[in-house]
Amino acid sequence: MFPLRMGSPASFATVRDFLKKSGYSEEFLKSHFSVPALEPLLMPQGLLFQHFEKLYQGEGAALFLTRLFLGGYATPRQLFHKYCPREVMDALLELGLVQEVRGSHHDLRSPVLLYPAYGLYIASDAGPRMEGVTGYQGQDFVMSGTEDICRDFIDGFPKTPCERFLDMGTGSGLAAILGAGFAKHAWAVDITERATRFANFNRMLNGVDNLTILRGDLFEPVKDLQFDRIVSNPPFEPPLKSHMIYSEGGSDGEQILARLVQQAPEHLVAGGRLYANVCGTDRDGETFDERVVRWLGVYREEVDVALFVRLELKPEQYAIQQMLGENQESWRLHEYNAFYGSLRAYQVVIGMLVIQRRTRPRPVFRVRRKLGLRSGVEHMDWLMDLEARLLDEGMPQRLMQAAPVATSHWELVARHAFREGRLSPVSYAFQTKQPFEVELNVAPWIAMVVADCNGRHTLESLYDSLQKKAPISEGQFLEAMRALLSCDILRLPGESVPEPLSGPVRHYFLQ
Numbered sequence: 001m002f003p004l005r006m007g008s009p010a011s012f013a014t015v016r017d018f019l020k021k022s023g024y025s026e027e028f029l030k031s032h033f034s035v036p037a038l039e040p041l042l043m044p045q046g047l048l049f050q051h052f053e054k055l056y057q058g059e060g061a062a063l064f065l066t067r068l069f070l071g072g073y074a075t076p077r078q079l080f081h082k083y084c085p086r087e088v089m090d091a092l093l094e095l096g097l098v099q100e101v102r103g104s105h106h107d108l109r110s111p112v113l114l115y116p117a118y119g120l121y122i123a124s125d126a127g128p129r130m131e132g133v134t135g136y137q138g139q140d141f142v143m144s145g146t147e148d149i150c151r152d153f154i155d156g157f158p159k160t161p162c163e164r165f166l167d168m169g170t171g172s173g174l175a176a177i178l179g180a181g182f183a184k185h186a187w188a189v190d191i192t193e194r195a196t197r198f199a200n201f202n203r204m205l206n207g208v209d210n211l212t213i214l215r216g217d218l219f220e221p222v223k224d225l226q227f228d229r230i231v232s233n234p235p236f237e238p239p240l241k242s243h244m245i246y247s248e249g250g251s252d253g254e255q256i257l258a259r260l261v262q263q264a265p266e267h268l269v270a271g272g273r274l275y276a277n278v279c280g281t282d283r284d285g286e287t288f289d290e291r292v293v294r295w296l297g298v299y300r301e302e303v304d305v306a307l308f309v310r311l312e313l314k315p316e317q318y319a320i321q322q323m324l325g326e327n328q329e330s331w332r333l334h335e336y337n338a339f340y341g342s343l344r345a346y347q348v349v350i351g352m353l354v355i356q357r358r359t360r361p362r363p364v365f366r367v368r369r370k371l372g373l374r375s376g377v378e379h380m381d382w383l384m385d386l387e388a389r390l391l392d393e394g395m396p397q398r399l400m401q402a403a404p405v406a407t408s409h410w411e412l413v414a415r416h417a418f419r420e421g422r423l424s425p426v427s428y429a430f431q432t433k434q435p436f437e438v439e440l441n442v443a444p445w446i447a448m449v450v451a452d453c454n455g456r457h458t459l460e461s462l463y464d465s466l467q468k469k470a471p472i473s474e475g476q477f478l479e480a481m482r483a484l485l486s487c488d489i490l491r492l493p494g495e496s497v498p499e500p501l502s503g504p505v506r507h508y509f510l511q
């Protein structure tokens, strides 16, 4: 049964204003518990026991709300009288955000988690909590959206204005509610009724009225609509865990993503993009990104595909990470090994998949890049735009007339071997860390051209002088220059690449 009640807009506004005025914010939680993000507070889906002591250190409305909504503790009525004005208390009861503890008129408890996230308040299902409360255990459990993986998703799509925004598989509705803040209108779809009810509750709690929430299988409820931005954090786990709808991605973990990729192009306007948070496998004979292109079917020639990788892990590393996260027994490692073995998978890939419907007939591009530690969505969007420009009509001629500059953040690594009694270079590779971690193997002539790119020589003049030393075709030359531009080893005049992100670097558990 859905644990909350839809109340009047006025009751939602009363609760919202109270939460804000009380200082119940992400900043408060991070500083009170001395954690860099909310996730370390919350395994599994509730406040971790080791934070218990701090929960009772200090006083104030924000801490009271933390105990109530994050800790899930039964709270005596007199404390509510201390911190909540009468109308707030009435509104909390009306919305079901607090309910009487069974068998006690003195204590109240919240049946849900209610978190501050990205300046919003998000209610979602609560898992096991202290005091023997088991939490919600249905397969349609709605995750909060504040877990690290959801943060990666939310941080991985642009927040710039757009017309029509869709969050596919919305869960608690966090991404959709954020989207409604910069889109003219936003839509959210989820297959479970429970998720759509939470999303709608959260829409009201955050006072959003340009968001339509619909229930159904992928694009079925929006079959006649097109969007300029679609975002999705689809389920992608192997079918080895608890069969939760939010996490299980079908027989190979990629089934829902495959259908999403297949159907998305039809629902994108020209120039529209899908940003999907993905986890898939590189397999013998077919990498993950190659399979994505195959899923596109008839849209293959109309759609650009970019895979921005955050993490590449050996299957057994990924399995260990999963087992530790879920407190699973170590013998299950065999099940994971058998699963990845059956797929002939040699690598698990986690990242952001961007699919773009081209604006006019032109060749499409495919890129796969490992994101630099200080790179984010700005860098992904920069590359998407650059790759499209490099395929513009007339670009080869314009490129030949341009005088690019070599950037200064790469290293050229030469491998040497001892051959015929002499140490000789056998291969050259450009290595970069920002904006992407790249190792670009090149022929020696490419390294020589880059060394001469100082902004004063056009590519045409560099090509002419190269001709005297090596017979390279213009096609080969341009292809190499495009690769160098796309890795930000060369830059065109006037090209501006986003600065590396500042602030703490996101560290992954196993890397």
Ligand SMILES: C[S@@+](CC[C@H](N)C(=O)[O-])C[C@H]1O[C@@H](n2cnc3c(N)ncnc32)[C@H](O)[C@@H]1O
Pocket (backbone or CB within 6 Å): 143, 144, 145, 146, 150, 153, 168, 169, 170, 171, 172, 173, 174, 175, 189, 190, 191, 192, 195, 216, 217, 218, 232, 233, 234, 235, 236, 245, 246, 247, 256
């Ligand atoms: C990993 S959760 C992500 C939830 C939310 N977007 C977030 O990031 O917190 C995946 C969501 O997709 C929904 N879902 C699963 N299969 C779906 C389908 N076939 N069509 C629409 N939604 C689906 C699940 O119910 C769940 O809410």
